[in-house]
Amino acid sequence: MLVLAALVIALATPPPAPAPAPTNPFNLNPIPAGSALPIIGTTRSRALCSAMRRVVAPAVLAAMKNDKTYDGFRKRLWDYTVNGTETSRDLKLMQMDHTVQLMVKSVDDLETALNSHTFDSPPNAAPKDTQALSAMRQTLRGVLESQKVQLDVMSGFVETERMSRFGRLSESEANLARSTGPDQSTPNRPSVAATDAPSYAFLHDSSNVFKNPPGKISLDQAHNLDRDLSDLAAVTSKREDNASKIIIPATQLCK
Numbered sequence: 001m002l003v004l005a006a007l008v009i010a011l012a013t014p015p016p017a018p019a020p021a022p023t024n025p026f027n028l029n030p031i032p033a034g035s036a037l038p039i040i041g042t043t044r045s046r047a048l049c050s051a052m053r054r055v056v057a058p059a060v061l062a063a064m065k066n067d068k069t070y071d072g073f074r075k076r077l078w079d080y081t082v083n084g085t086e087t088s089r090d091l092k093l094m095q096m097d098h099t100v101q102l103m104v105k106s107v108d109d110l111e112t113a114l115n116s117h118t119f120d121s122p123p124n125a126a127p128k129d130t131q132a133l134s135a136m137r138q139t140l141r142g143v144l145e146s147q148k149v150q151l152d153v154m155s156g157f158v159e160t161e162r163m164s165r166f167g168r169l170s171e172s173e174a175n176l177a178r179s180t181g182p183d184q185s186t187p188n189r190p191s192v193a194a195t196d197a198p199s200y201a202f203l204h205d206s207s208n209v210f211k212n213p214p215g216k217i218s219l220d221q222a223h224n225l226d227r228d229l230s231d232l233a234a235v236t237s238k239r240e241d242n243a244s245k246i247i248i249p250a251t252q253l254c255k
Contacts, residue, residue: 110143
């Protein structure tokens, strides 16, 4: 985040001295030798340089915020699944819903930046500027698409879980049903006294989840679910790397 802030400052008002060793603006990994991030000069009329300051920097900021929000959601979901109880899950679900709303805002900010006409190269722009603007917009759109999938998964989980919980009988109704109805328990399902584990529509493999002892159901599902979320994060990270390979060299054209 500190490196990203330094990038934004460099785009707006170049510092008097060279910045420290550059890093990938998305994941903060070191940039290979020969790809150092230069200080952008004061040529403000150039379309490429204007785009770097006005839309590229805000887009990177929004994408970084989305990464942080998504990571926070993963941690909250793990806690919800593994440590949640019948009494605590309502609050935890509300917190996850708030996280989803934060993600919605940042995804909108990223999309707004990418839809800006500042990315449109003027007719008199140099060919290398036009190419750089197009490549930056294209790779950042890849990041946007990936983060929209993350948002869909986050929102889908919260909505599915909310409907599942709100659709249940109240405690008194459930007790009445258990006392008057037939025994619904089976050897392969948790007892009626156990806290129900959340059900997920996008697990890698949920076919054997109820074959485990009741105490391990939530943990098994949490591991599978977190693996799914990790796969999505890996795709996003790869697309951010591709965007960085365009953004970093583009700054050299504004020296």
